[in-house]
Amino acid sequence: xxxxxxxxxxxxxxxxxxxxxxxxxxxxxxxxxxxxxxxxxxxxxxxxxxxxxxxxxxxxxxxxxxxxxxxxxxxxxxxxxxxxxxxxxxxxxxxxxxxxxxxxxxxxxxxxxxxxxxxxxxxxxxxxxxxxxxxxxxxxxxxxxxxxxxxxxxxxxxxxxxxxxxxxxxxxxx
Numbered sequence: 001x002x003x004x005x006x007x008x009x010x011x012x013x014x015x016x017x018x019x020x021x022x023x024x025x026x027x028x029x030x031x032x033x034x035x036x037x038x039x040x041x042x043x044x045x046x047x048x049x050x051x052x053x054x055x056x057x058x059x060x061x062x063x064x065x066x067x068x069x070x071x072x073x074x075x076x077x078x079x080x081x082x083x084x085x086x087x088x089x090x091x092x093x094x095x096x097x098x099x100x101x102x103x104x105x106x107x108x109x110x111x112x113x114x115x116x117x118x119x120x121x122x123x124x125x126x127x128x129x130x131x132x133x134x135x136x137x138x139x140x141x142x143x144x145x146x147x148x149x150x151x152x153x154x155x156x157x158x159x160x161x162x163x164x165x166x167x168x169x170x171x172x173x174x
Contacts, residue, residue: 018130019075025123026066027079032116033059035089039113042096044106045168048160052113055153062149065142069131072139088115106165110157117154124150 033056040052070077092112099105124147131139 014130015134018127018134018136019073020080021123021127021130022066022069022073022075023078023080024082024085025120025127026063026070026077027082028085028120028123029059029063029066030079031082031085031089032120033063035092035116038096039092039109042100042105043109044101045165047164048106048109051153051156051160055113058149058153062146065146069127069136069139069142072136072142085116085119088112088119091115103171104169107161107169110161110165114154114157114161117150117157120150121147121154 036052036056036059040049040056043049043052067077092109092115095105095108095112099108124143128140128143128147131137131143
């Protein structure tokens with residue numbers, strides 16, 4: 001006979017999931033801010049440095065929008081440790097150390113940055129959907145704006161990789 005798992009769990013619902021995801025991405029964005037500073041300093045190409053600096057400025061605005069979403073949701077802005085983003089950022093730090101001054105450094109940094117972007121795209125996509133379902137109509141455009149920025153950053157990184165840093169890493173290594 002099958003037993004219901006819900007009998008063992010609490011009554012947490014979508015609002016709780018939304019709040020947990022919001023705390024998660026708030027923590028992540030703040031960690032990403034410091035990582036972007038390091039990546040900008042470590043990048044070899046001026047184009048990549050500029051891309052990281054531009055995204056750092058965008059991320060500051062994203063943190064501010066998240067604070068507004070917390071307010072709309074009626075909660076204090078606070079982060080919750082996110083092992084996923086910690087691991088992704090740690091991998092980026094390893095690339096900075098292991099490939100310092102190497103021809104493939106920038107290609108590795110682009111890849112690491114895209115891993116961050118893909119994480120953020122997944123999180124913000126979910127938050128936009130959940131905010132709509134929860135009737136948080138004032139939060140939806142704030143979250144959607146950030147989602148759109150993350151997608152644009154991912155595309156810009158793809159372009160840098162395809163038109164610049166990957167080829168340079170390949171040629172310089174030969």
